[in-house]
Amino acid sequence: MASRTLGKPADAGWPAAANFNMAPSPVPAYILAMNKITRPPSLFDHAESKEDTARLDAAAEAQIAAGRTVDHERVAAWIEARKRGEKLPPPSSGK
Numbered sequence: 001m002a003s004r005t006l007g008k009p010a011d012a013g014w015p016a017a018a019n020f021n022m023a024p025s026p027v028p029a030y031i032l033a034m035n036k037i038t039r040p041p042s043l044f045d046h047a048e049s050k051e052d053t054a055r056l057d058a059a060a061e062a063q064i065a066a067g068r069t070v071d072h073e074r075v076a077a078w079i080e081a082r083k084r085g086e087k088l089p090p091p092s093s094g095k
Contacts, residue, residue: 068093 048056063069074091081088 070093076087077088078091
């Protein structure tokens, strides 16, 4: 049986470079490539068009201009309560 090292594989069987543009994985990408393992796509793996990005940015800016924001302290307190197992609704701006 041939021994395996954890270095870059000598064969040309590497997946396309696009497969390496994913969010960090607990297993290094070269190990995944060596074993031909892929992970499911992440929420952040998609590419939005420039038009989508501009539309979403404008919507977010309108929400901010209308005062529909939530203080960091309220969000942090809600997260801490969730960590303790409390079932609280997420904080809202009230607007």
